[in-house]
Amino acid sequence: MSTQPQPSQTVLAEEECWELLAGQKIGRLATSVAGEPEIFPVSFAAADQRIFLRTKPGTKLAEVTISPRVAFEVDEIGDTSSWSVVVKGRAQVLERDADLDEARATGLVSYLEDGKTVWVRITPSEVSGRRLVPGEQR
Numbered sequence: 749m750s751t752q753p754q755p756s757q758t759v760l761a762e763e764e765c766w767e768l769l770a771g772q773k774i775g776r777l778a779t780s781v782a783g784e785p786e787i788f789p790v791s792f793a794a795a796d797q798r799i800f801l802r803t804k805p806g807t808k809l810a811e812v813t814i815s816p817r818v819a820f821e822v823d824e825i826g827d828t829s830s831w832s833v834v835v836k837g838r839a840q841v842l843e844r845d846a847d848l849d850e851a852r853a854t855g856l857v858s859y860l861e862d863g864k865t866v867w868v869r870i871t872p873s874e875v876s877g878r879r880l881v882p883g884e885q886r
Contacts, residue, residue, distance in 0.1 A: 759793040760877030765833045768877065769794035769822055774859060777801065777839075778819040779811040780803045780809060789814035792820070793854035799835060799870035800851045812868060820870055831879045 759877060760768070769775075777788045788808050792801045793882050803809050818839045823832035842848050851867040860862050 749785055755883045756881045758879045758881075760831065760833070760879055764874050765835075765875050765877040766794060766797055768824075768831060768833055769799070769835075772822045772824070775820055775822040776801075777808065778821065779808070779815060780817070781811050781815045791856065791859040793856040795854045796850075797872065797875075799837075799872075800854050800856055801868050801870075802856060803859055803868060805866070808878050809841070809866055809868075813841060816840065818870060819844040829881045831877060833875070833877040835872045836872060836874040837870045839868050839870050842867040842869055
């Protein structure tokens with residue numbers, strides 16, 4: 749009698765979550781205004797245990813200004829394992845020179861250069877991650 753392979757799931761330590769985030773360039777920003785959720789794909793950089801991204805005036809900027817509580821997710825699906833990291837925190841539009849210098853120092857290059865001049869920093873209140881490994885046939 750054969751059974752279906754059972755995947756294994758591992759909770760990632762926060763340090764490993766940041767290592768995985770640092771190796772990626774595209775993530776998803778989740779916002780919610782008036783109970784309506786939105787998800788935006790964004791280019792980002794992870795530095796000093798914070799997330800940095802650039803945007804321009806529009807829905808995304810308006811939403812993080814109105815309701816700065818956000819979630820941010822990055823994942824990778826591979827042949828031998830998959831993982832997902834979620835950062836929950838507060839988004840802040842950067843305006844002070846010192847904050848802008850810190851953001852620029854990340855070296856972030858947007859996937860699409862289309863006038864994104866507004867920097868946003870996400871300071872986490874919670875970071876969690878999971879790794880999933882496909883099960884073996886028994």
